[in-house]
Amino acid sequence: MASFQLQINGENRAVNVDPNTPLLWVLRDHLSLKGTKYGCGIAQCGACTVHLNGTAVRSCSIPVSAIGNQPITTIEGLSENGDHSVQKAWVELDVAQCGYCQPGQMMSAAALLKANPNPTDEQIASSLNGNLCRCGTYLRIKQAVKKAATL
Amino acid sequence: MSRTESKLSRRNFLKSSALAGGGLMISFSWLVSCNSKREEALGLPEEWFELNGFLKIGDNGLVTIMAPNPEFGQNVTTSLPMIIGEELDVDWNKVIVEQAKFNTDVFTRQFAGGSQSVRQGWVNGLREAGAAAKYMLKEAAAKQWGVSASDITTKEGVLSHVASGNSAGYGEMASLAVGIEIPETLELKKPSELTLVGTARKNVRGKDIVTGKPMFGIDYEEEGMLIAMIIHPPAFGMRLKSFDATTAKQMSGIKEVFTITSFPNDEPRGYFSTDAFTETVVVVGNTTWEVMQAKKAVRVEWEQSPATQITTAGFGGTQQVTVPAGLENSTDHYRLMQQMAARPGRIERRDGNPEAAFKKAAKVIERTYTAPFLAHNAMEPMNFFARVTDDMVHLAGPLQAPEFAEQAVANRLGVPLEKVDIKMTRMGGGFGRRAYDHYVVEAALISRHMKAPVKLVYTREDDMTNGIYRPSYHATYRAALDENNNLIAFHAKAGGIPESPLHANRFPAGAVENYLAESWQIDSNITVGAFRAPRSNFIAGAEQSFLDEVAEAAGKDPIEFRLELLKRARENPVGDRNDYEADRYAGVLELVREKSNWDQPEEGVSRGVSAYFCHNSYVAHVLDVEMEGGEPRVKKVTCAVDCGIVINPLAAANMVEGAVVDGIGHSLYSYLTFNNGATEQNNFNRYRMIRHSEAPETIDVHFVKNDIAPTGLGEPPFPPVFAAVANALYKATGKRHYNQPYMVQQQISLG
Numbered sequence: 001m002a003s004f005q006l007q008i009n010g011e012n013r014a015v016n017v018d019p020n021t022p023l024l025w026v027l028r029d030h031l032s033l034k035g036t037k038y039g040c041g042i043a044q045c046g047a048c049t050v051h052l053n054g055t056a057v058r059s060c061s062i063p064v065s066a067i068g069n070q071p072i073t074t075i076e077g078l079s080e081n082g083d084h085s086v087q088k089a090w091v092e093l094d095v096a097q098c099g100y101c102q103p104g105q106m107m108s109a110a111a112l113l114k115a116n117p118n119p120t121d122e123q124i125a126s127s128l129n130g131n132l133c134r135c136g137t138y139l140r141i142k143q144a145v146k147k148a149a150t151l
Numbered sequence: 152m153s154r155t156e157s158k159l160s161r162r163n164f165l166k167s168s169a170l171a172g173g174g175l176m177i178s179f180s181w182l183v184s185c186n187s188k189r190e191e192a193l194g195l196p197e198e199w200f201e202l203n204g205f206l207k208i209g210d211n212g213l214v215t216i217m218a219p220n221p222e223f224g225q226n227v228t229t230s231l232p233m234i235i236g237e238e239l240d241v242d243w244n245k246v247i248v249e250q251a252k253f254n255t256d257v258f259t260r261q262f263a264g265g266s267q268s269v270r271q272g273w274v275n276g277l278r279e280a281g282a283a284a285k286y287m288l289k290e291a292a293a294k295q296w297g298v299s300a301s302d303i304t305t306k307e308g309v310l311s312h313v314a315s316g317n318s319a320g321y322g323e324m325a326s327l328a329v330g331i332e333i334p335e336t337l338e339l340k341k342p343s344e345l346t347l348v349g350t351a352r353k354n355v356r357g358k359d360i361v362t363g364k365p366m367f368g369i370d371y372e373e374e375g376m377l378i379a380m381i382i383h384p385p386a387f388g389m390r391l392k393s394f395d396a397t398t399a400k401q402m403s404g405i406k407e408v409f410t411i412t413s414f415p416n417d418e419p420r421g422y423f424s425t426d427a428f429t430e431t432v433v434v435v436g437n438t439t440w441e442v443m444q445a446k447k448a449v450r451v452e453w454e455q456s457p458a459t460q461i462t463t464a465g466f467g468g469t470q471q472v473t474v475p476a477g478l479e480n481s482t483d484h485y486r487l488m489q490q491m492a493a494r495p496g497r498i499e500r501r502d503g504n505p506e507a508a509f510k511k512a513a514k515v516i517e518r519t520y521t522a523p524f525l526a527h528n529a530m531e532p533m534n535f536f537a538r539v540t541d542d543m544v545h546l547a548g549p550l551q552a553p554e555f556a557e558q559a560v561a562n563r564l565g566v567p568l569e570k571v572d573i574k575m576t577r578m579g580g581g582f583g584r585r586a587y588d589h590y591v592v593e594a595a596l597i598s599r600h601m602k603a604p605v606k607l608v609y610t611r612e613d614d615m616t617n618g619i620y621r622p623s624y625h626a627t628y629r630a631a632l633d634e635n636n637n638l639i640a641f642h643a644k645a646g647g648i649p650e651s652p653l654h655a656n657r658f659p660a661g662a663v664e665n666y667l668a669e670s671w672q673i674d675s676n677i678t679v680g681a682f683r684a685p686r687s688n689f690i691a692g693a694e695q696s697f698l699d700e701v702a703e704a705a706g707k708d709p710i711e712f713r714l715e716l717l718k719r720a721r722e723n724p725v726g727d728r729n730d731y732e733a734d735r736y737a738g739v740l741e742l743v744r745e746k747s748n749w750d751q752p753e754e755g756v757s758r759g760v761s762a763y764f765c766h767n768s769y770v771a772h773v774l775d776v777e778m779e780g781g782e783p784r785v786k787k788v789t790c791a792v793d794c795g796i797v798i799n800p801l802a803a804a805n806m807v808e809g810a811v812v813d814g815i816g817h818s819l820y821s822y823l824t825f826n827n828g829a830t831e832q833n834n835f836n837r838y839r840m841i842r843h844s845e846a847p848e849t850i851d852v853h854f855v856k857n858d859i860a861p862t863g864l865g866e867p868p869f870p871p872v873f874a875a876v877a878n879a880l881y882k883a884t885g886k887r888h889y890n891q892p893y894m895v896q897q898q899i900s901l902g
Contacts, residue, residue: 017440021438029439029440032372034370036363037367037531037579038369038608041611045530082358090357090360091361094801096354096357097805098530098579100529100579101530103361121848125843125844125846130842131843132835134528134840135813136812136846137808137809139808140808142846
């Protein structure tokens with residue numbers, strides 16, 4: 001067990017956990033931030049995507065001890081009132097079916113748009129290729145990313 | 152006006168109103184918290200008035216409608232309340248939707264499966280619930296105004312009496328409407344009178360989903376909750392011998408390690424109580440990560456199981472089943488299926504004289520199709536919460552069949568049904584997997600043992616290796632053409648491990664004079680079950696691929712060829728047990744032909760067509776593909792759907808889009824194989840699922856417009872995708888694909 005001071009969604013949060021604990025489980029089990037999802041545990045499905053220093057990462061595969069003072073943003077902190085351009089576009093285009101993978105999809109999309117405000121179809125596909133969706137919402141995700149780029 | 156008997160609904164409505172006393176309804180805060188922002192924005196009422204178990208009206212006109220069924224992405228949380236709201240004439244902008252608890256006193260068929268939620272809801276009480284409340288409001292207003300209720304009209308939450316100039320919002324009349332008796336029959340709207348149904352409405356949970364609200368089973372928590380995981384045998388055909396948890400028990404955060412038996416062999420099991428690994432080792436601790444680590448530290452010895460007798464309760468009554476012993480391999484599976492296919496099968500249907508017709512045929516075409524086992528891979532891994540006390544069994548989590556789960560838990564724990572309470576959380580997918588209840592029983596047994604609230608969580612590896620899979624299938628088709636290229640005989644022989652995918656009375660049965668359908672199956676200890684459009688998800692692909700090849704051999708356009716057969720089935724059907732309406736079947740083919748511009752394809756595009764009827768709806772797809780560096784790239788899919796009245800065109804199109812993407816992925820990439828009883832894939836690094844870059848560029852969905860009672864969409868658009876892909880690939884490459892998944896070069900069943 002060790003103590004860590006994490007900067008999450010603009011707040012300082014202290015946790016006392018095994019240093020090997022992946023960020024995903026720190027968020028979900030210790031900080032009750034349930035928006036970040038468990039899907040595979042091996043960085044293959046993207047359901048656990050969060051921003052670390054503004055970059056999209058798989059929180060299931062980053063031990064809490066590797067984070068240091070880098071700021072973390074989760075779906076809960078993507079915007080104050082759920083009005084990030086990606087969130088607005090997702091609602092506008094009725095993207096979700098079951099909705100389980102969507103926080104991860106949106107975190108990947110938000111990071112992409114920050115780095116590339118006007119991505120092509122191919123750039124969207126390659127940036128989000130690590131985010132699985134069994135419901136098959138890929139087309140609306142692509143449309144929503146393009147819509148978000150205009151908001 | 153159409154009229155409907157409302158006796159059943161009346162009983163249920165009265166019961167629920169009596170329970171709630173017509174006043175404030177007590178909600179369960181965890182699920183309702185998801186709505187708080189929207190409720191605040193709309194302005195909370197001072198008081199709620201429950202008019203029946205499906206809805207309550209606030210004194211400010213806000214209406215809460217219950218979503219009675221489990222939600223797993225089919226959007227019933229929006230569409231079922233729309234059906235209720237339609238008959239009530241609500242202002243949809245003033246509606247709050249609440250997920251109902253599992254409650255057989257009020258609701259019927261709280262089940263997600265078989266594409267039945269909308270279809271059964273339409274005829275089983277949802278419209279009556281809205282109509283009954285509207286009746287009560289009208290009666291209340293009539294009394295208040297001293298006018299006849301029949302002269303009062305309703306629109307978007309407002310009651311009006313034109314002659315007297317009176318009008319009032321529903322909120323003003325709600326308190327007076329409570330307790331008004333409803334008549335034996337209620338007037339329901341005609342299709343032409345529908346105003347809410349048929350309009351595009353966004354998912355009522357959209358905002359909660361995009362802000363990451365805790366709404367799924369895996370998000371559920373209660374004070375003092377522990378985390379549990381199970382360790383199951385590494386292979387089908389094996390069982391627990393012994394375990395040593397000395398090290399694991401000393402690890403940080405670990406409470407206990409013990410075994411449970413989900414279903415004892417000597418007790419009859421329910422219909423959805425399929426479970427290969429009934430005896431498992433359980434690790435319980437404080438947090439998920441700690442339990443995951445301790446799980447690895449438990450030393451377990453396994454042994455091969457002998458053949459086992461179990462009693463299952465199917466829809467056709469109880470039966471004795473022998474689960475065979477042995478560690479199975481995919482290579483053997485394929486060889487066994489070939490052997491079975493070569494023997495006479497069980498004849499399911501026979502029309503005319505197929506043997507004679509094949510003998511005199513000018514041309515005989517024979518082709519064999521196969522498909523592997525598949526894992527469901529719902530994105531939310533299996534999980535369930537249980538808090539078992541001396542008085543009650545509290546359960547919460549993602550499940551498709553709560554009525555079956557309640558029974559299974561009550562039986563296993565030896566408590567009466569009324570002592571089992573189930574909260575249905577949103578499901579992160581289900582696709583059939585969450586119809587089974589072993590994990591619900593496991594959670595309850597663990598909580599009882601721990602005397603504490605427990606959430607059981609499967610790792611992805613547990614989920615994929617302890618599956619209730621889509622079976623592996625095999626189908627051989629033969630067709631006989633005469634010298635004029637007329638289809639004179641058709642023979643389908645299909646089987647699988649451990650069930651046959653055959654539907655003997657489906658198209659082209661009824662359209663061919665001489666017809667033979669045979670089934671066979673091979674026993675296995677690998678557990679299988681419902682997977683999005685069971686059986687259809689394979690046989691549609693086989694049949695529609697074969698018909699494409701027969702059309703080509705007959706020198707006919709594949710759509711025209713099918714339409715000719717359907718014309719025969721309509722005008723002069725063979726036999727009287729044909730499970731489809733030829734007109735509606737032809738209707739989707741004609742619509743897809745028009746909308747895809749079938750007769751004038753774009754240059755350089757290869758297209759395939761496929762149509763299928765299952766789960767009460769008709770779907771046809773035209774799929775356009777291009778090859779890029781040896782890999783297929785699906786450009787566009789045009790879909791024509793006949794599901795009767797479309798409740799919510801936005802959500803309906805979403806369902807079709809999703810099923811098309813899912814179908815493309817499973818036809819091209821996905822498979823599960825076995826080596827000595829163990830799956831060779833246990834996570835997404837080895838099990839290939841379709842990804843963004845493999846999805847089509849465009850999916851264009853069209854609905855046949857008619858006034859037929861609505862049917863479902865969760866399953867019907869899925870099965871025909873497999874053949875649309877195969878037929879388009881053939882046009883693109885000249886190669887026919889017979890073995891799913893098509894992009895695995897070596898037939899995967901051969902290992």
